[in-house]
Amino acid sequence: MSDYIRARSPEQKQERMEAIMAAADELFQERPYHQITMGTIAEKLGWSRSSLYKYAATQEEIFLALHSAKNRAWFEDLESALAGAPLPAWDFARIWAETTERHAGFLRYQEIIISIIESNVTLERLTRFKRDFADMLAPVTALLARQCGADEKTATDLYLTLLYQAPGLYNHFHCADLTREAMKAAGLPPVEGTFVDSYARFVEMCIRQ
Numbered sequence: 001m002s003d004y005i006r007a008r009s010p011e012q013k014q015e016r017m018e019a020i021m022a023a024a025d026e027l028f029q030e031r032p033y034h035q036i037t038m039g040t041i042a043e044k045l046g047w048s049r050s051s052l053y054k055y056a057a058t059q060e061e062i063f064l065a066l067h068s069a070k071n072r073a074w075f076e077d078l079e080s081a082l083a084g085a086p087l088p089a090w091d092f093a094r095i096w097a098e099t100t101e102r103h104a105g106f107l108r109y110q111e112i113i114i115s116i117i118e119s120n121v122t123l124e125r126l127t128r129f130k131r132d133f134a135d136m137l138a139p140v141t142a143l144l145a146r147q148c149g150a151d152e153k154t155a156t157d158l159y160l161t162l163l164y165q166a167p168g169l170y171n172h173f174h175c176a177d178l179t180r181e182a183m184k185a186a187g188l189p190p191v192e193g194t195f196v197d198s199y200a201r202f203v204e205m206c207i208r209q
Contacts, residue, residue, distance in 0.1 A: 013055065016055050017055055017056070017065070019045060020041065020045065020052065020055055020056060020062055021062060021065055021066050021069065023041050023044040023045045024036065024041050024044075024059065024062045024063065024066060025066055025105075026044065027040060027041065027044055028063075028066075028108065028109075029105075033063070033112050033115075036059055037059060038052055038053070038056075038058070038059050041059060041062065057122075058120045058121070060116045060119060060120045060121045061121060061125055063109065063112070063116050064116060064117075064121065064125065064126075064129045066109060067106075067109040067110070067113055067116075067129075068129060068132050068133070068136075070103065070105060070106035070109055071106060071109075071110075071133070071136060072136050073103060073106070074099070074100070074103040074106045075136050075137075075139065075140050077099050077102065077103065078096065078099050078100075078140055078143065079139050079140065079143060081095050081096075081098075081099045082095055082096065082099075082143055082147075085143055085146050085147045086146055086147045086148075086149075087147070089204050089207055089208050090200070090204055092147055092203070092204075092207060093200045093201070093202075093203035093204035093207065094196070094200045096162070096199075096200070096203045097195070097196045097197075097199040097200035097203055098196055098200075100166055100199065101170075101195055101196050101199075104170060104174075107166055107167040107170050108167070110163065110166070110167050111167040111168075111171070117129075137156070137159070140159055141155040141156050141159055142155070144158050144159055144207070147207060148207050158206060158207070161206055162202075162203060162206060165199070165202055166199060169195060169198055169199055169202070170195050170199075172191060172195075172198075173191055173193070173194060173195040173198070174195065175191065
């Protein structure tokens with residue numbers, strides 16, 4: 001997309017936004033969030049910054065859109081994988097954990113979402129983000145309610161517990177090489193086990209309560 005042509009139709013605008021999100025996602029796989037700017041995204045696209053600003057006001061808005069897209073993909077995968085619920089607790093927990101690992105990219109976005117929300121995003125954009133999340137959440141909380149025989153509020157609280165545990169636990173088992181070296185130098189034991197095994201045990205514990 002190095003030859004920039006301004007979008008005119010809604011379809012063209014959507015195509016441009018998808019290209020912007022793809023470029024930002026590629027950058028996020030290569031470097032930490034704080035090293036990504038509108039300038040680096042424009043450079044990745046081969047656009048000028050003024051062209052990029054025609055579709056997004058800040059990189060925070062772009063990353064909110066990416067979070068929503070990846071969150072939706074995870075939710076849809078959970079719904080499909082666990083369509084047979086209620087299941088035996090361990091089977092449900094294991095499938096939930098394996099499905100979550102397939103969406104490890106989403107966990108990186110979840111890890112930075114608070115800092116994105118708290119800076120440089122308009123109330124209108126944030127409200128739209130929250131509404132999208134609420135629309136996506138309902139089928140997953142219904143899935144948890146069916147599995148646990150719980151009411152909607154309990155199922156929502158359970159989902160949030162499972163969500164907030166996942167990014168930190170994933171990072172524990174997939175820490176950077178530098179972190180592993182530092183742990184070894186500090187005399188700390190190496191990380192053993194896998195994310196799926198550990199997270200599945202946590203999910204099972206939560207859904208049995």
